[in-house]
Amino acid sequence: MEPIYQIYYLQEFVNRPPRDIRAFVVGDQVIAAIYRNQPTGDFRTNTALGGNTENCPVTVEIEELAIKAAKAIGNGVYGVDMMETEKGIVVHEVNGTVEFKNSVSVTGVDIPGKIVEFAAEVAKR
Ligand SMILES: Nc1ncnc2c1ncn2[C@@H]1O[C@H](COP(=O)(O)OP(=O)(O)O)[C@@H](O)[C@H]1O
Ligand SMILES: [Mg+2]
Numbered sequence: 001m002e003p004i005y006q007i008y009y010l011q012e013f014v015n016r017p018p019r020d021i022r023a024f025v026v027g028d029q030v031i032a033a034i035y036r037n038q039p040t041g042d043f044r045t046n047t048a049l050g051g052n053t054e055n056c057p058v059t060v061e062i063e064e065l066a067i068k069a070a071k072a073i074g075n076g077v078y079g080v081d082m083m084e085t086e087k088g089i090v091v092h093e094v095n096g097t098v099e100f101k102n103s104v105s106v107t108g109v110d111i112p113g114k115i116v117e118f119a120a121e122v123a124k125r
Helices: 060-073 111-124
Strands: 019-026 029-037 052-055 077-085 088-095
Touching: 019 060, 019 111, 029 060, 029 111, 060 077, 060 088
Parallel strands: none
Antiparallel strands: 019 029, 019 077, 029 052, 077 088
16 A cells, blocks of 8 residues: 555465465354465465455354454454464454455355345344
8 A cells, every 4th residue: 555554564474375265254154255266476365366266165163263253343244364374274354345256156155145134134123
């Protein structure tokens, strides 16, 4: 974001496979997860940068960690980004306003439909 904010975050480079995981949390459920494979020549897996997506089975480890991370922020719709490490899975980002581009087709899950259902449910409370 330089030169607008001029804030730099320094962090350890995590030795992970050439992919990360995004888990879609809606309320208290992990409705789907994807692997984001990094493109050639970039360690970043963001789909906007050319990362491609694949379905990721939602294991108990992914589910528990994603829910914990989401609950730390609130009760809503989140994309929890995670990395696979030798010591297990770690979270590096919790996204609000999560995109689901390239995720519906690979997971077979109607992500926008589930978000709308959840919003309607919350609105009725
Ligand atoms: N500490 C890290 N070590 C290795 N890869 C990382 C690390 N932090 C983030 N990444 C990778 O960098 C990319 C962007 O990271 P992220 O923190 O999600 O920022 P953004 O806001 O750009 O999505 C992702 O592909 C993620 O896997
Ligand atoms: Mg991210």
